Amino acid sequence: MKVKQFRYSADNLGYLIYGEESAIAVDGGAFEQMLSFIEEHCLELRIVTNTHSHGDHTCGNRELAEATEAEFINVGELPSRRTLPLEGSRIDIIHTPGHTADSVCFYIPGILVSGDTLFNGKVGRCFTGDIRTFYKSIRKLLELPGDTVIYGGHDYVREYLEFARMVEPSNSFINAYLRRYDPTHVFASLEEELKVDPFLRLNEPSVTSFLKSRNLPVSTEYQRWESLMSLM
Numbered sequence: 001m002k003v004k005q006f007r008y009s010a011d012n013l014g015y016l017i018y019g020e021e022s023a024i025a026v027d028g029g030a031f032e033q034m035l036s037f038i039e040e041h042c043l044e045l046r047i048v049t050n051t052h053s054h055g056d057h058t059c060g061n062r063e064l065a066e067a068t069e070a071e072f073i074n075v076g077e078l079p080s081r082r083t084l085p086l087e088g089s090r091i092d093i094i095h096t097p098g099h100t101a102d103s104v105c106f107y108i109p110g111i112l113v114s115g116d117t118l119f120n121g122k123v124g125r126c127f128t129g130d131i132r133t134f135y136k137s138i139r140k141l142l143e144l145p146g147d148t149v150i151y152g153g154h155d156y157v158r159e160y161l162e163f164a165r166m167v168e169p170s171n172s173f174i175n176a177y178l179r180r181y182d183p184t185h186v187f188a189s190l191e192e193e194l195k196v197d198p199f200l201r202l203n204e205p206s207v208t209s210f211l212k213s214r215n216l217p218v219s220t221e222y223q224r225w226e227s228l229m230s231l232m
């Protein structure tokens with residue numbers, strides 16, 4: 001299985017997960033580009049679905065479903081399905097509440113389509129306000145292999161790397177990450193994220209020092225998570 005990234009509305013990123021002859025659309029805001037790609041590669045669109053129910057991710061659902069024979073699967077139904085089939089393989093659905101209660105990530109070995117749960121450069125915003133549940137969702141993603149490529153729902157790389165630099169000014173990997181950054185194909189491995197995203201680096205002494213300098217609680221990993229979240 002392969003993944004093709006599509007950019008729309010300045011910084012939104014949607015995806016086609018596809019095989020030899022069929023595809024699944026995840027966050028179809030770039031529906032015109034997606035339909036052209038599907039036609040060009042002689043693919044059949046089987047399913048249209050989303051990483052979560054925010055309008056900037058669900059726009060395009062209707063257009064994709066109307067232009068094809070695809071089945072529309074509401075994001076709320078995904079956690080109970082657990083997997084989506086594609087050409088004899090399966091796409092695992094990981095329920096990751098936090099950004100929204102219905103947020104999910106799509107996993108195939110080597111690739112995670114992570115919506116607004118985990119971006120390149122930083123975790124997403126916790127709009128549910130349930131910071132503990134969001135923490136657990138991110139911990140779940142950290143169990144994936146380090147070489148898993150993270151494909152997020154927006155390109156906020158430059159902005160979020162500035163946040164990372166504020167927390168860890170002497171983290172030399174931030175510059176290396178930015179040098180490799182390409183706005184026409186936005187991705188990084190989980191291993192690379194672990195080198196820059198302060199929310200994934202809660203046990204680094206430099207992150208603890210930064211939080212202490214802001215007079216924020218640092219006693220446990222979860223406290224450091226809460227402290228960093230309070231700065232968002």
Ligand SMILES: [Fe+2]
Nearest residue numbers: 052054099116
């Ligand atoms: Fe969102």
